[in-house]
Amino acid sequence: MKKCLLLALTTVLTSAAQAQELPAKQVKWEKEDANCEAELKQGEEELSVVLTAAGQLLETETEIQVAQLPAESLRRLLGNESG
Template identity: 65%
Template sequence: MKRTIVLLGAALLLAGSASAQKLKAAQVPAAVVAGFNRQFPQAREVKWEKEDEQYEAGFEQGKQELSVLLDASGQLVETETGIKVEQLPAAVRATLARQYKGIKIKEAAKIVAAGTGAVTYEAEIAQSGKTVDVLFDAERREVKK
């Protein structure tokens, strides 16, 4: 029993470390902050997270909710813009309804890759008490993270 509890605790610690890590602005490398400030000088109340080797800045600009991913040198990787659920392409909504029975789409976003301009759509869905992000490419096909 004791061994099971120790193993469960270790698994939870490992699972927690795999997710995004919240950061204070002072913990973000200067190159990342400088790159962000160059591209988004109007941003206020920026919230930082570290995802693997990249940094995510969440903020509002005007009335839009934005999130950007930057690499360690401060180069923009992608921009994620919050959109209304109704703004998801009809094919995406239809696929969600067909493949995920009984879901509720809680949030939606349009993600644009900085280098290529490739568009991905993200839907945050609630199903059986769990919240999951589902991604779709420009052809409206589901893609894995």
């Protein structure tokens, strides 16, 4: 579980940094309730960033392949838990 949290935190920080470095023409903006969501593609990665109207970062997402999941996370997602 600690590995999953560390992986998620690393992904969030990396994605936010990458999103800030991309040219605006590569970003698709959408309204999400009172917030704004930017969807973009960098290389083969698809990223999503949610910001408040004041620019505060609320959420980031990076799509990954199932094969990129840690083995323990995949096992739990598939319901193959023992105990």
